[in-house]
Amino acid sequence: MNIFILANEAAAESPLSFKLLPAISTVVVFTIALGTFMFVVWPKITQALDARDEKILSEIRAAEAAQAKAKAAQSEFEKRLEEARAAADDMIRKARSEADRQADELRARSQRELDDMRLRATQELESAKRTALAEIHAVAATLATSVAGKILKREIQPSDQKRLVDESLSEMTSR
Amino acid sequence: MQFLLASGNNPVSHVLDAPVRIGGMEPFSGLTLQVVTLFVGLIAFMAVLLYASKNISTGKESLGHRRYLSRGRIAQVIEVMCLYLRDEMLTPMMGKKDAHKFAGFLLTLFFLILSLNLIGMVPMQDMQLITGTWLEDAQLAVVGGTATANIAVNAVLAFSVFIVIQVHGFRQLGLKGWLEHLCGGHELVHGPKGLLLVVPIIFVVEVLGIIIKPAALCIRLFANMFGGHTLLATLLMFGGMTWAGTNSGLATAGVTLVSGVFAVLITFMELFVAFLQAFVFMFLSAVFISLMSHHEEEHEAHELDGATAAAH
Numbered sequence: 001m002n003i004f005i006l007a008n009e010a011a012a013e014s015p016l017s018f019k020l021l022p023a024i025s026t027v028v029v030f031t032i033a034l035g036t037f038m039f040v041v042w043p044k045i046t047q048a049l050d051a052r053d054e055k056i057l058s059e060i061r062a063a064e065a066a067q068a069k070a071k072a073a074q075s076e077f078e079k080r081l082e083e084a085r086a087a088a089d090d091m092i093r094k095a096r097s098e099a100d101r102q103a104d105e106l107r108a109r110s111q112r113e114l115d116d117m118r119l120r121a122t123q124e125l126e127s128a129k130r131t132a133l134a135e136i137h138a139v140a141a142t143l144a145t146s147v148a149g150k151i152l153k154r155e156i157q158p159s160d161q162k163r164l165v166d167e168s169l170s171e172m173t174s175r
Numbered sequence: 176m177q178f179l180l181a182s183g184n185n186p187v188s189h190v191l192d193a194p195v196r197i198g199g200m201e202p203f204s205g206l207t208l209q210v211v212t213l214f215v216g217l218i219a220f221m222a223v224l225l226y227a228s229k230n231i232s233t234g235k236e237s238l239g240h241r242r243y244l245s246r247g248r249i250a251q252v253i254e255v256m257c258l259y260l261r262d263e264m265l266t267p268m269m270g271k272k273d274a275h276k277f278a279g280f281l282l283t284l285f286f287l288i289l290s291l292n293l294i295g296m297v298p299m300q301d302m303q304l305i306t307g308t309w310l311e312d313a314q315l316a317v318v319g320g321t322a323t324a325n326i327a328v329n330a331v332l333a334f335s336v337f338i339v340i341q342v343h344g345f346r347q348l349g350l351k352g353w354l355e356h357l358c359g360g361h362e363l364v365h366g367p368k369g370l371l372l373v374v375p376i377i378f379v380v381e382v383l384g385i386i387i388k389p390a391a392l393c394i395r396l397f398a399n400m401f402g403g404h405t406l407l408a409t410l411l412m413f414g415g416m417t418w419a420g421t422n423s424g425l426a427t428a429g430v431t432l433v434s435g436v437f438a439v440l441i442t443f444m445e446l447f448v449a450f451l452q453a454f455v456f457m458f459l460s461a462v463f464i465s466l467m468s469h470h471e472e473e474h475e476a477h478e479l480d481g482a483t484a485a486a487h
Protein backbone atom coordinates (compact mmCIF):
# COMPACT_ATOMS: atom_id res chain seq x y z
CA MET A 1 0.00 0.00 0.00
CA ASN A 2 2.97 2.29 0.48
CA ILE A 3 3.45 2.29 -3.24
CA PHE A 4 -0.05 3.61 -3.75
CA ILE A 5 0.77 6.42 -1.37
CA LEU A 6 3.96 7.18 -3.27
CA ALA A 7 2.10 7.16 -6.56
CA ASN A 8 -0.67 9.37 -5.27
CA GLU A 9 1.79 11.91 -3.93
CA ALA A 10 3.54 12.04 -7.24
CA ALA A 11 0.30 12.21 -9.18
CA ALA A 12 -0.72 15.32 -7.31
CA GLU A 13 1.97 17.30 -9.10
CA SER A 14 1.58 18.75 -12.57
CA PRO A 15 3.91 17.32 -15.19
CA LEU A 16 4.64 20.89 -16.27
CA SER A 17 5.64 22.14 -12.83
CA PHE A 18 9.05 23.77 -13.03
CA LYS A 19 11.39 22.82 -10.17
CA LEU A 20 14.55 24.71 -9.47
CA LEU A 21 16.73 21.77 -8.37
CA PRO A 22 16.42 19.81 -11.64
CA ALA A 23 17.10 23.04 -13.53
CA ILE A 24 20.22 23.88 -11.53
CA SER A 25 21.34 20.23 -11.75
CA THR A 26 20.89 20.36 -15.49
CA VAL A 27 23.01 23.51 -15.70
CA VAL A 28 25.76 21.71 -13.76
CA VAL A 29 25.40 18.48 -15.73
CA PHE A 30 25.28 20.23 -19.10
CA THR A 31 28.29 22.39 -18.24
CA ILE A 32 30.31 19.34 -17.23
CA ALA A 33 29.11 17.43 -20.29
CA LEU A 34 29.89 20.33 -22.61
CA GLY A 35 33.33 20.85 -21.07
CA THR A 36 34.15 17.14 -21.24
CA PHE A 37 32.95 16.80 -24.77
CA MET A 38 34.42 20.01 -26.19
CA PHE A 39 37.78 19.90 -24.46
CA VAL A 40 38.49 16.18 -24.13
CA VAL A 41 36.30 13.98 -26.30
CA TRP A 42 35.74 16.02 -29.46
CA PRO A 43 39.39 17.14 -29.95
CA LYS A 44 40.52 13.52 -29.66
CA ILE A 45 37.90 12.35 -32.15
CA THR A 46 38.50 15.15 -34.66
CA GLN A 47 42.27 14.76 -34.35
CA ALA A 48 41.95 11.02 -35.01
CA LEU A 49 39.56 11.57 -37.92
CA ASP A 50 41.81 14.26 -39.40
CA ALA A 51 44.87 12.05 -38.94
CA ARG A 52 43.04 9.19 -40.63
CA ASP A 53 41.88 11.45 -43.47
CA GLU A 54 45.44 12.71 -43.88
CA LYS A 55 46.76 9.16 -43.84
CA ILE A 56 44.22 8.02 -46.41
CA LEU A 57 44.94 11.04 -48.59
CA SER A 58 48.70 10.53 -48.34
CA GLU A 59 48.25 6.84 -49.18
CA ILE A 60 46.10 7.74 -52.15
CA ARG A 61 48.64 10.35 -53.25
CA ALA A 62 51.46 7.81 -52.86
CA ALA A 63 49.45 5.22 -54.78
CA GLU A 64 48.74 7.73 -57.54
CA ALA A 65 52.43 8.68 -57.68
CA ALA A 66 53.40 5.01 -57.79
CA GLN A 67 50.85 4.43 -60.52
CA ALA A 68 52.18 7.37 -62.52
CA LYS A 69 55.72 6.08 -61.98
CA ALA A 70 54.69 2.61 -63.06
CA LYS A 71 52.99 4.04 -66.13
CA ALA A 72 56.09 6.06 -66.98
CA ALA A 73 58.27 2.98 -66.45
CA GLN A 74 55.91 0.94 -68.60
CA SER A 75 55.93 3.50 -71.40
CA GLU A 76 59.73 3.74 -71.11
CA PHE A 77 59.95 -0.05 -71.23
CA GLU A 78 57.62 -0.17 -74.21
CA LYS A 79 59.65 2.53 -75.92
CA ARG A 80 62.86 0.62 -75.29
CA LEU A 81 61.24 -2.59 -76.40
CA GLU A 82 60.18 -0.87 -79.60
CA GLU A 83 63.68 0.44 -80.07
CA ALA A 84 65.12 -3.01 -79.40
CA ARG A 85 62.69 -4.50 -81.90
CA ALA A 86 63.67 -1.89 -84.46
CA ALA A 87 67.36 -2.50 -83.76
CA ALA A 88 66.86 -6.25 -84.06
CA ASP A 89 64.96 -5.79 -87.33
CA ASP A 90 67.73 -3.54 -88.58
CA MET A 91 70.35 -6.05 -87.56
CA ILE A 92 68.47 -8.86 -89.26
CA ARG A 93 68.03 -6.76 -92.37
CA LYS A 94 71.71 -5.85 -92.40
CA ALA A 95 72.74 -9.46 -91.74
CA ARG A 96 70.47 -10.63 -94.50
CA SER A 97 71.85 -8.01 -96.85
CA GLU A 98 75.42 -8.89 -95.87
CA ALA A 99 74.68 -12.55 -96.35
CA ASP A 100 73.20 -11.81 -99.77
CA ARG A 101 76.16 -9.66 -100.66
CA GLN A 102 78.60 -12.34 -99.51
CA ALA A 103 76.66 -15.00 -101.37
CA ASP A 104 76.65 -12.87 -104.51
CA GLU A 105 80.34 -12.22 -104.12
CA LEU A 106 81.02 -15.89 -103.55
CA ARG A 107 78.92 -16.81 -106.49
CA ALA A 108 80.69 -14.22 -108.66
CA ARG A 109 84.06 -15.40 -107.49
CA SER A 110 83.14 -19.00 -108.11
CA GLN A 111 81.85 -18.08 -111.53
CA ARG A 112 85.01 -16.17 -112.26
CA GLU A 113 87.19 -19.04 -111.09
CA LEU A 114 85.09 -21.43 -113.08
CA ASP A 115 85.41 -19.25 -116.14
CA ASP A 116 89.14 -19.02 -115.59
CA MET A 117 89.40 -22.75 -115.17
CA ARG A 118 87.33 -23.26 -118.27
CA LEU A 119 89.45 -20.79 -120.17
CA ARG A 120 92.59 -22.40 -118.96
CA ALA A 121 91.27 -25.82 -119.84
CA THR A 122 90.28 -24.63 -123.30
CA GLN A 123 93.63 -23.04 -123.80
CA GLU A 124 95.36 -26.15 -122.56
CA LEU A 125 93.15 -28.20 -124.79
CA GLU A 126 93.93 -25.98 -127.74
CA SER A 127 97.58 -26.13 -126.97
CA ALA A 128 97.46 -29.90 -126.62
CA LYS A 129 95.49 -30.10 -129.82
CA ARG A 130 98.00 -27.97 -131.58
CA THR A 131 100.83 -29.97 -130.14
CA ALA A 132 99.11 -33.17 -131.06
CA LEU A 133 98.37 -31.90 -134.55
CA ALA A 134 101.94 -30.79 -134.92
CA GLU A 135 103.11 -34.18 -133.73
CA ILE A 136 100.66 -35.83 -136.04
CA HIS A 137 101.91 -33.64 -138.87
CA ALA A 138 105.42 -34.50 -138.00
CA VAL A 139 104.78 -38.21 -137.62
CA ALA A 140 102.56 -38.25 -140.71
CA ALA A 141 105.16 -36.35 -142.71
CA THR A 142 107.89 -38.57 -141.49
CA LEU A 143 105.83 -41.63 -142.18
CA ALA A 144 104.71 -40.36 -145.57
CA THR A 145 108.22 -39.37 -146.50
CA SER A 146 109.51 -42.63 -145.37
CA VAL A 147 106.87 -44.43 -147.35
CA ALA A 148 107.42 -42.22 -150.33
CA GLY A 149 111.16 -42.62 -150.01
CA LYS A 150 110.80 -46.27 -149.92
CA ILE A 151 108.52 -46.07 -152.88
CA LEU A 152 110.89 -43.81 -154.77
CA LYS A 153 113.89 -45.65 -153.39
CA ARG A 154 115.37 -42.52 -152.57
CA GLU A 155 116.31 -40.96 -149.40
CA ILE A 156 114.43 -37.81 -148.71
CA GLN A 157 116.29 -35.25 -146.71
CA PRO A 158 114.69 -33.58 -143.72
CA SER A 159 114.51 -30.32 -145.61
CA ASP A 160 112.64 -31.99 -148.40
CA GLN A 161 110.46 -33.69 -145.90
CA LYS A 162 109.50 -30.36 -144.38
CA ARG A 163 108.84 -28.79 -147.67
CA LEU A 164 106.69 -31.67 -148.77
CA VAL A 165 104.63 -31.57 -145.61
CA ASP A 166 104.08 -27.84 -145.91
CA GLU A 167 103.08 -28.23 -149.52
CA SER A 168 100.71 -30.99 -148.64
CA LEU A 169 99.20 -28.93 -145.85
CA SER A 170 98.81 -25.98 -148.11
CA GLU A 171 97.02 -28.13 -150.63
CA MET A 172 94.79 -29.52 -147.96
CA THR A 173 93.99 -26.03 -146.66
CA SER A 174 93.28 -24.68 -150.14
CA ARG A 175 91.09 -27.66 -150.88
CA MET B 176 2.98 -7.57 -9.00
CA GLN B 177 3.87 -4.53 -6.93
CA PHE B 178 5.24 -2.46 -9.78
CA LEU B 179 2.25 -3.35 -11.93
CA LEU B 180 -0.03 -2.19 -9.13
CA ALA B 181 1.96 0.98 -8.80
CA SER B 182 1.43 1.78 -12.42
CA GLY B 183 -2.11 0.55 -12.20
CA ASN B 184 -3.05 3.32 -9.81
CA ASN B 185 -2.14 6.17 -12.13
CA PRO B 186 0.05 5.87 -15.22
CA VAL B 187 1.31 9.44 -14.88
CA SER B 188 2.56 8.76 -11.38
CA HIS B 189 5.01 6.27 -12.86
CA VAL B 190 6.51 8.96 -15.08
CA LEU B 191 6.48 11.96 -12.76
CA ASP B 192 9.46 12.86 -10.66
CA ALA B 193 9.49 11.62 -7.06
CA PRO B 194 11.74 12.31 -4.06
CA VAL B 195 14.60 10.00 -3.19
CA ARG B 196 13.48 7.69 -0.38
CA ILE B 197 15.63 5.37 1.69
CA GLY B 198 14.11 3.48 4.60
CA GLY B 199 10.85 5.36 4.24
CA MET B 200 12.64 8.70 4.73
CA GLU B 201 13.74 11.49 2.44
CA PRO B 202 17.38 11.89 3.50
CA PHE B 203 18.12 14.67 1.01
CA SER B 204 15.32 17.20 1.06
CA GLY B 205 14.23 18.18 -2.42
CA LEU B 206 16.49 15.62 -4.12
CA THR B 207 14.44 13.75 -6.68
CA LEU B 208 14.91 10.58 -8.67
CA GLN B 209 15.21 12.40 -11.99
CA VAL B 210 17.96 14.62 -10.60
CA VAL B 211 19.91 11.52 -9.56
CA THR B 212 19.18 9.99 -12.97
CA LEU B 213 20.48 13.18 -14.55
CA PHE B 214 23.85 12.62 -12.90
CA VAL B 215 23.77 8.91 -13.71
CA GLY B 216 23.17 9.94 -17.33
CA LEU B 217 26.12 12.31 -17.13
CA ILE B 218 28.33 9.52 -15.78
CA ALA B 219 27.17 7.21 -18.58
CA PHE B 220 27.73 10.00 -21.12
CA MET B 221 31.25 10.66 -19.87
CA ALA B 222 32.18 7.00 -19.45
CA VAL B 223 31.05 5.98 -22.92
CA LEU B 224 32.42 9.02 -24.74
CA LEU B 225 35.76 9.09 -22.91
CA TYR B 226 36.18 5.37 -23.57
CA ALA B 227 35.15 5.83 -27.20
CA SER B 228 37.37 8.87 -27.79
CA LYS B 229 40.33 7.00 -26.32
CA ASN B 230 39.69 4.12 -28.70
CA ILE B 231 38.99 6.34 -31.70
CA SER B 232 42.16 8.40 -31.24
CA THR B 233 45.24 7.43 -33.22
CA GLY B 234 47.03 4.53 -31.52
CA LYS B 235 50.69 3.80 -30.90
CA GLU B 236 53.06 3.60 -33.84
CA SER B 237 53.76 -0.03 -32.98
CA LEU B 238 50.26 -0.85 -34.26
CA GLY B 239 51.31 0.16 -37.77
CA HIS B 240 48.51 1.11 -40.12
CA ARG B 241 45.96 -0.28 -37.66
CA ARG B 242 46.65 2.62 -35.31
CA TYR B 243 44.38 4.75 -37.49
CA LEU B 244 41.42 2.40 -36.95
CA SER B 245 38.92 2.70 -34.14
CA ARG B 246 39.23 -0.09 -31.63
CA GLY B 247 36.07 -1.77 -30.32
CA ARG B 248 32.41 -1.75 -31.25
CA ILE B 249 31.40 1.13 -28.98
CA ALA B 250 34.10 3.39 -30.41
CA GLN B 251 33.09 2.45 -33.93
CA VAL B 252 29.42 3.21 -33.26
CA ILE B 253 30.24 6.57 -31.66
CA GLU B 254 32.59 7.41 -34.53
CA VAL B 255 29.96 6.58 -37.14
CA MET B 256 27.44 8.75 -35.29
CA CYS B 257 29.86 11.68 -35.00
CA LEU B 258 30.93 11.42 -38.64
CA TYR B 259 27.39 11.12 -39.92
CA LEU B 260 26.06 14.00 -37.84
CA ARG B 261 28.98 16.30 -38.63
CA ASP B 262 29.53 15.50 -42.31
CA GLU B 263 26.10 14.40 -43.52
CA MET B 264 23.79 16.54 -41.39
CA LEU B 265 25.51 19.63 -40.05
CA THR B 266 27.92 20.43 -42.88
CA PRO B 267 25.33 20.46 -45.71
CA MET B 268 23.00 22.55 -43.54
CA MET B 269 25.37 25.01 -41.86
CA GLY B 270 28.38 25.01 -44.13
CA LYS B 271 31.71 23.49 -43.18
CA LYS B 272 32.91 26.40 -41.06
CA ASP B 273 29.81 26.67 -38.87
CA ALA B 274 29.36 22.91 -38.73
CA HIS B 275 32.85 22.45 -37.32
CA LYS B 276 32.38 25.45 -35.02
CA PHE B 277 29.12 24.23 -33.50
CA ALA B 278 29.66 20.47 -33.77
CA GLY B 279 30.97 20.25 -30.20
CA PHE B 280 27.95 22.01 -28.73
CA LEU B 281 25.39 20.24 -30.90
CA LEU B 282 26.88 16.79 -30.42
CA THR B 283 27.03 17.38 -26.68
CA LEU B 284 23.30 18.07 -26.79
CA PHE B 285 22.71 14.97 -28.90
CA PHE B 286 24.73 12.56 -26.79
CA LEU B 287 23.56 13.97 -23.46
CA ILE B 288 19.88 13.80 -24.44
CA LEU B 289 20.44 10.33 -25.90
CA SER B 290 22.11 9.17 -22.68
CA LEU B 291 19.26 10.55 -20.57
CA ASN B 292 16.62 9.06 -22.87
CA LEU B 293 18.25 5.62 -22.83
CA ILE B 294 18.91 5.67 -19.07
CA GLY B 295 15.24 6.57 -18.67
CA MET B 296 14.26 3.38 -20.46
CA VAL B 297 15.87 1.20 -17.81
CA PRO B 298 13.10 0.36 -15.32
CA MET B 299 15.23 1.27 -12.33
CA GLN B 300 12.35 2.38 -10.12
CA ASP B 301 10.58 -0.91 -10.63
CA MET B 302 13.75 -2.87 -9.95
CA GLN B 303 14.23 -0.89 -6.75
CA LEU B 304 10.67 -1.65 -5.68
CA ILE B 305 11.36 -5.36 -6.13
CA THR B 306 14.75 -5.07 -4.39
CA GLY B 307 13.20 -2.93 -1.67
CA THR B 308 10.65 -5.62 -0.93
CA TRP B 309 13.46 -8.10 -0.31
CA LEU B 310 15.27 -5.53 1.79
CA GLU B 311 12.08 -4.77 3.70
CA ASP B 312 12.14 -1.20 2.40
CA ALA B 313 9.10 -1.09 0.13
CA GLN B 314 9.56 2.60 -0.67
CA LEU B 315 13.21 2.33 -1.65
CA ALA B 316 13.79 4.76 -4.51
CA VAL B 317 17.26 6.17 -5.14
CA VAL B 318 17.40 6.54 -8.87
CA GLY B 319 14.98 6.23 -11.78
CA GLY B 320 12.73 8.00 -14.20
CA THR B 321 13.56 9.83 -17.38
CA ALA B 322 15.32 13.14 -16.86
CA THR B 323 14.20 14.38 -20.28
CA ALA B 324 10.58 13.85 -19.18
CA ASN B 325 11.20 16.72 -16.78
CA ILE B 326 10.30 20.12 -18.21
CA ALA B 327 12.97 21.90 -16.15
CA VAL B 328 15.75 19.76 -17.58
CA ASN B 329 14.60 20.34 -21.14
CA ALA B 330 14.08 24.03 -20.49
CA VAL B 331 17.71 24.44 -19.46
CA LEU B 332 18.91 22.56 -22.53
CA ALA B 333 16.65 24.66 -24.76
CA PHE B 334 17.82 27.84 -23.01
CA SER B 335 21.41 26.94 -23.85
CA VAL B 336 20.35 26.68 -27.49
CA PHE B 337 18.59 30.06 -27.19
CA ILE B 338 21.83 31.63 -25.87
CA VAL B 339 23.90 30.11 -28.66
CA ILE B 340 21.41 31.22 -31.35
CA GLN B 341 21.35 34.82 -30.11
CA VAL B 342 25.10 35.10 -29.54
CA HIS B 343 25.72 33.68 -32.99
CA GLY B 344 23.10 36.04 -34.46
CA PHE B 345 24.73 39.10 -32.89
CA ARG B 346 28.20 38.02 -34.02
CA GLN B 347 27.08 37.25 -37.54
CA LEU B 348 24.66 40.10 -38.20
CA GLY B 349 25.68 42.80 -35.72
CA LEU B 350 23.11 44.76 -33.73
CA LYS B 351 21.75 46.52 -36.82
CA GLY B 352 21.54 43.32 -38.81
CA TRP B 353 19.95 41.51 -35.89
CA LEU B 354 17.29 44.22 -35.54
CA GLU B 355 16.72 44.15 -39.31
CA HIS B 356 16.35 40.38 -39.05
CA LEU B 357 13.65 40.91 -36.41
CA CYS B 358 11.91 43.35 -38.76
CA GLY B 359 11.82 40.95 -41.67
CA GLY B 360 15.26 41.40 -43.17
CA HIS B 361 17.22 44.06 -45.06
CA GLU B 362 15.07 43.88 -48.21
CA LEU B 363 11.87 44.57 -46.34
CA VAL B 364 13.22 47.39 -44.16
CA HIS B 365 14.93 49.15 -47.06
CA GLY B 366 12.33 48.19 -49.64
CA PRO B 367 9.18 50.02 -50.77
CA LYS B 368 7.70 52.18 -48.02
CA GLY B 369 4.34 50.48 -48.30
CA LEU B 370 5.86 47.27 -47.05
CA LEU B 371 6.92 48.99 -43.82
CA LEU B 372 3.32 48.56 -42.65
CA VAL B 373 3.92 44.83 -42.18
CA VAL B 374 7.16 45.37 -40.27
CA PRO B 375 5.45 45.67 -36.85
CA ILE B 376 3.61 42.41 -37.45
CA ILE B 377 6.78 40.66 -38.53
CA PHE B 378 8.62 42.15 -35.56
CA VAL B 379 6.09 40.68 -33.14
CA VAL B 380 6.20 37.31 -34.92
CA GLU B 381 10.00 37.27 -34.94
CA VAL B 382 10.27 38.26 -31.28
CA LEU B 383 7.80 35.53 -30.40
CA GLY B 384 9.80 33.20 -32.67
CA ILE B 385 12.93 33.86 -30.62
CA ILE B 386 11.16 32.36 -27.63
CA ILE B 387 8.99 29.85 -29.45
CA LYS B 388 11.87 28.12 -31.25
CA PRO B 389 13.70 26.94 -28.10
CA ALA B 390 10.38 26.47 -26.30
CA ALA B 391 9.32 24.12 -29.10
CA LEU B 392 12.52 22.15 -28.61
CA CYS B 393 11.83 21.89 -24.89
CA ILE B 394 8.18 20.92 -25.20
CA ARG B 395 8.71 18.47 -28.09
CA LEU B 396 11.30 16.48 -26.16
CA PHE B 397 9.29 16.61 -22.94
CA ALA B 398 6.04 15.57 -24.65
CA ASN B 399 7.65 12.68 -26.53
CA MET B 400 9.44 11.24 -23.52
CA PHE B 401 6.61 11.86 -21.08
CA GLY B 402 3.99 10.58 -23.51
CA GLY B 403 5.94 7.44 -24.42
CA HIS B 404 6.54 6.44 -20.84
CA THR B 405 2.93 7.21 -19.90
CA LEU B 406 1.79 4.98 -22.75
CA LEU B 407 4.02 2.18 -21.47
CA ALA B 408 2.72 2.61 -17.92
CA THR B 409 -0.85 2.62 -19.21
CA LEU B 410 -0.30 -0.65 -21.05
CA LEU B 411 1.15 -2.21 -17.91
CA MET B 412 -1.76 -0.83 -15.91
CA PHE B 413 -4.30 -2.97 -17.75
CA GLY B 414 -3.38 -6.09 -15.78
CA GLY B 415 -3.94 -4.33 -12.45
CA MET B 416 -7.21 -2.84 -13.69
CA THR B 417 -8.45 -6.27 -14.78
CA TRP B 418 -7.58 -7.73 -11.41
CA ALA B 419 -9.30 -4.84 -9.64
CA GLY B 420 -12.40 -5.19 -11.80
CA THR B 421 -12.79 -8.98 -12.02
CA ASN B 422 -10.66 -10.60 -9.32
CA SER B 423 -10.09 -13.28 -11.94
CA GLY B 424 -6.56 -14.63 -12.22
CA LEU B 425 -7.20 -16.05 -15.69
CA ALA B 426 -8.55 -12.76 -17.08
CA THR B 427 -5.74 -10.83 -15.43
CA ALA B 428 -3.14 -13.20 -16.88
CA GLY B 429 -4.66 -12.94 -20.36
CA VAL B 430 -4.85 -9.16 -20.32
CA THR B 431 -1.38 -8.88 -18.80
CA LEU B 432 0.02 -11.15 -21.51
CA VAL B 433 -1.51 -9.12 -24.33
CA SER B 434 -0.66 -5.76 -22.81
CA GLY B 435 2.83 -7.08 -21.99
CA VAL B 436 3.43 -7.99 -25.63
CA PHE B 437 2.30 -4.53 -26.68
CA ALA B 438 4.48 -3.00 -23.95
CA VAL B 439 7.50 -4.81 -25.38
CA LEU B 440 6.67 -3.52 -28.87
CA ILE B 441 6.17 0.00 -27.56
CA THR B 442 9.48 -0.30 -25.71
CA PHE B 443 11.22 -0.94 -29.02
CA MET B 444 9.45 2.10 -30.44
CA GLU B 445 10.56 4.09 -27.39
CA LEU B 446 14.12 3.00 -28.07
CA PHE B 447 13.78 4.45 -31.56
CA VAL B 448 12.12 7.59 -30.16
CA ALA B 449 15.02 8.01 -27.72
CA PHE B 450 17.42 8.29 -30.68
CA LEU B 451 14.98 10.25 -32.83
CA GLN B 452 14.23 12.93 -30.24
CA ALA B 453 17.90 13.41 -29.41
CA PHE B 454 18.54 13.82 -33.12
CA VAL B 455 15.57 16.17 -33.65
CA PHE B 456 16.64 18.39 -30.75
CA MET B 457 20.15 18.65 -32.17
CA PHE B 458 18.98 19.00 -35.76
CA LEU B 459 16.50 21.80 -35.05
CA SER B 460 19.07 23.57 -32.89
CA ALA B 461 21.43 23.47 -35.86
CA VAL B 462 18.67 24.79 -38.13
CA PHE B 463 17.90 27.67 -35.77
CA ILE B 464 21.58 28.54 -35.44
CA SER B 465 22.12 28.41 -39.19
CA LEU B 466 19.13 30.72 -39.73
CA MET B 467 21.11 33.46 -38.03
CA SER B 468 24.03 33.08 -40.41
CA HIS B 469 24.47 35.54 -43.28
CA HIS B 470 24.39 33.02 -46.07
CA GLU B 471 21.36 31.23 -44.81
CA GLU B 472 19.13 34.19 -43.98
CA GLU B 473 17.49 34.53 -47.35
CA HIS B 474 16.46 30.89 -47.35
CA GLU B 475 15.12 31.06 -43.83
CA ALA B 476 11.49 30.32 -44.49
CA HIS B 477 12.25 27.51 -46.91
CA GLU B 478 14.71 25.78 -44.61
CA LEU B 479 12.50 26.18 -41.57
CA ASP B 480 9.65 24.56 -43.44
CA GLY B 481 11.89 21.71 -44.55
CA ALA B 482 13.33 21.22 -41.08
CA THR B 483 9.91 21.26 -39.44
CA ALA B 484 8.66 18.71 -41.96
CA ALA B 485 11.71 16.52 -41.25
CA ALA B 486 11.14 16.78 -37.50
CA HIS B 487 7.57 15.56 -37.89
